[in-house]
Amino acid sequence: MRAVRGSASPVMIGRERELRRLAQLASARVPAVAVVAGEPGIGKTRLVQELLDALPPETVVLVGQAEPGSLSRPYEVLLDAIDGRAEVDDEHLAALADPKRSPVERLHTGLAILADLVGDAPAVIVFEDLHWADSESAALFERIADQRGPRLLVGTYRPDEVTRRQPVAGLLARLERRHTVTHVRLDRLSTSQTAAMLAAATGGPVPMRAATALHHRTGGNPFFLEELLRSMPGCQLDDLVDQPLPWSLADLLRRQTDDLDPVSHRVVEAAAVLGHRIPFDLLAGVTGASEDELIRVLRDLVTRGVLVESGEDEFAFRHALFREAIADQMLGRQRRRLHEAALDVLLHGGSSDPAMVAHHARGAGRYDDMVAATRRGTALYLSIGSAYQALQLAEMGLEEVPDDPELLSAAARAAWLAGLLDDAVRYGRRWRDGAPTTTDRAESHYLLVRLAWESREWDEMADLTRGIEALIEELPPGADQARAMTAVAQSSMLRDDLPATLRWTERAMALADEFDLPQVRLAALVEKGSALVEVPARAAEGGRSSPASSTRRRRPASGCLPPAR
Known part of the structure; x- marks a missing residue:
């Protein structure tokens, strides 16, 4: 009978064709x-x-x-x-x-x-x-x-x-x-491939009864099979078949840490909560372990194959499934306490990573800290063009404060920049409907007009533009009114309404001159020039045009409507 060596298969099984394909690509030098x-x-x-x-x-x-x-x-x-x-x-x-x-x-x-x-x-x-x-x-x-x-x-x-x-x-x-x-x-291993993997792990032929039973138990998942073998070194395969084995990979992975001492248990559970990247200093702060003690524990966990040293003073679980298995079996109160400890370490250390702060604040149930971090994070990520990260953080904050205008504005803009137009419209409308000031309502209209144009929703675009017109008298005189007038002019130009474009650009330019607003004046002047160029072309076409034909000729200039992504 063959005994399990307690390590991963020394050779890869069932992936020979896939490896050849990749090797050919690498060797082609193109x-x-x-x-x-x-x-x-x-x-x-x-x-x-x-x-x-x-x-x-x-x-x-x-x-x-x-x-x-x-x-x-x-x-x-x-x-x-x-x-x-x-x-x-x-x-x-x-x-x-x-x-x-x-x-x-x-x-x-x-x-x-x-x-x-x-x-x-x-x-x-x-x-x-x-x-x-x-x-x-x-x-x-x-x-x-x-x-x-x-x-x-x-x-x-x-x-x-x-x-x-x-x-x-x-x-x-x-x-x-x-x-x-x-x-x-990559598909799951067949029964014969499972037998080959067992043979590689044990060093000789494997009874088909054992191969069939272990294939059934693991579903042909190589990682599950390897971890099953790793968990029972020296065990005879025939005996392994007859033993009560874990039915899930998560249960199996958790068993591999059952014999850890209390300090090691505390460290591995903290690591599971901290995430994929586990900085040494953060782990030390959360667990309260001394440097020497933590080094000893980490060395043991690396030797066991639970963790790997992934960078300078940084560790990670050998497989993401390991972390998930350990975190899932912890009590909610345990996870909250560890998140709270991590949050305190980050805040006291002046962490510049708002996403990590927000993550641990949510896990700790400290929602004021979470919302504050999501606001900082969305502003930071939008400022550097990281739309998807900004959207994730904004949505995290909105779970707690669903009507927050700052987060709704950020979510709408981030979704638009990420190309998720339906989400951008949904958040943009919520932002508009709950806007606390007239200026906020106007800003939400500008984005919604842009989204309607991108979706070719001409009637919606016209309705939103009329909404901006209605807001103009409510806005403070000066820059806010001039920007709104320019936005109406841009929308009119995009819908090929040349008379309205010329009328609103004149009003915007007059206000820009009165309040010394050179950038707004330039934006209005661009729209006026576009309209004046378009008039002869319209005459040559017999006065016929449509919003669809206009969109083929131009995109919104940088002005009051959001520019192209």
């Missing part, structure tokens, strides 16, 4: 894109690692992983890939996070960092867990795919966790249109 899809634990990371292990030594390898949930930073995957690399230019890192730089500048900075690391050498660049990727990481992945050079770009993701709202959904669609993408879909 630009290529591959996407690896599969459920959790199916072997996406193992497949990628097998590919990387077989690469020639001159190949540059960069691997970054996305952060789950609302904790993701802009360019999270790139930052993870370059963490600890001394050759990365500090000025580039500072520029990547500089809110004064435009999104395009920051994207070019990300590309420059990669160019410095890769140069002209053959390279394999891996973005893991694209289903969690922030919008900047998704945009960077897309731009890398456009680059020339001997490089293979690989992305992994879980199809079941992709929704239309996530950046990866649009990314995959655009990649399909613009590139030849190699799709690698």
Whole structure:
């Protein structure tokens, strides 16, 4: 009878064809894109690692992983890939996070960092867990795919966790249109492949009875099978079949920490609550462990295969499923206390990460702190063009204060910038209906007019424009009124109402001159010039035109309506 060695299979089973496809792409030394899809634990990371292990030594390898949930930073995957690399230019890192730089500048900075690391050498660049990727990481992945050079770009993701709202959904669609993408879909192991994996783990032939029983128990999920074997080193396979085994992977993973001492239990539970990236100092602050004690515990958890050292003074669970299994079995009160401890450490340390502060504030039930952090975070992320992160934080805050005008405004703008027009309209209307001031109502109308134009809802656009006209007399004289008049002129121009355009631009320019508003005057002048140019064209067409034909000729200029995304 064969005994279990208690370690992962020394060879990868059932993925030979997929590995050959990726290896061929890497060896071709031409630009290529591959996407690896599969459920959790199916072997996406193992497949990628097998590919990387077989690469020639001159190949540059960069691997970054996305952060789950609302904790993701802009360019999270790139930052993870370059963490600890001394050759990365500090000025580039500072520029990547500089809110004064435009999104395009920051994207070019990300590309420059990669160019410095890769140069002209053959390279394999891996973005893991694209289903969690922030919008900047998704945009960077897309731009890398456009680059020339001997490089293979690989992305992994879980199809079941992709929704239309996530950046990866649009990314995959655009990649399909613009590139030849190699799709690698990993399925569960068959019974014969399960037998082969057991044979590799035990060092010899495996009775079909054992292979069939373990295949049935694990569903052919390689990670479940490996963890089952790891949990019972030295056990005979025939005996393993007859033992009462855990029916779920989560139960199995939790059993692997059952024999930890109390301090280690406290550390691993705190780590599960803290998230994917676990900074040493934050973990120490939350657990209250001394540095020596925490080092001892972490070394043991790394040896056990529960945690891995993922960066400088930073740890992570070996697999996301491990963290989920431990967190799910904790009492709600336990999780709240740990979130509260993490929040206190972050606030006392002056954390500049509003997403992390908001996450732990929500987990701790400290909703005033959460709302304050979401307001700071949405403003920060919108200022640097991180629309998806801004939307996530705004929605987190709106769960607690659903009528907050600041968060509704941020959610509407963020959804629009992220290309989620239905969500933008929904939040924009809530913002308009609950606006506390006339100026806020006018601002919400400007965005809703823009959204109606993008959706080609001409009647809605006209109704909203009449709403702006009705607000003008209620607005304070000066800049607010002049901006509203210019917005009406822009909307009229977009709907091909030239007389109204000329009438409203004249009123806006007169008010801009009276109150010395050069930017508003310039915006109104642009609309007036566009209308005057259009008059001869209209005459040549016999006076016939339509909003649809107008949209083909022009987009809104930078003025009072939001400009193009």
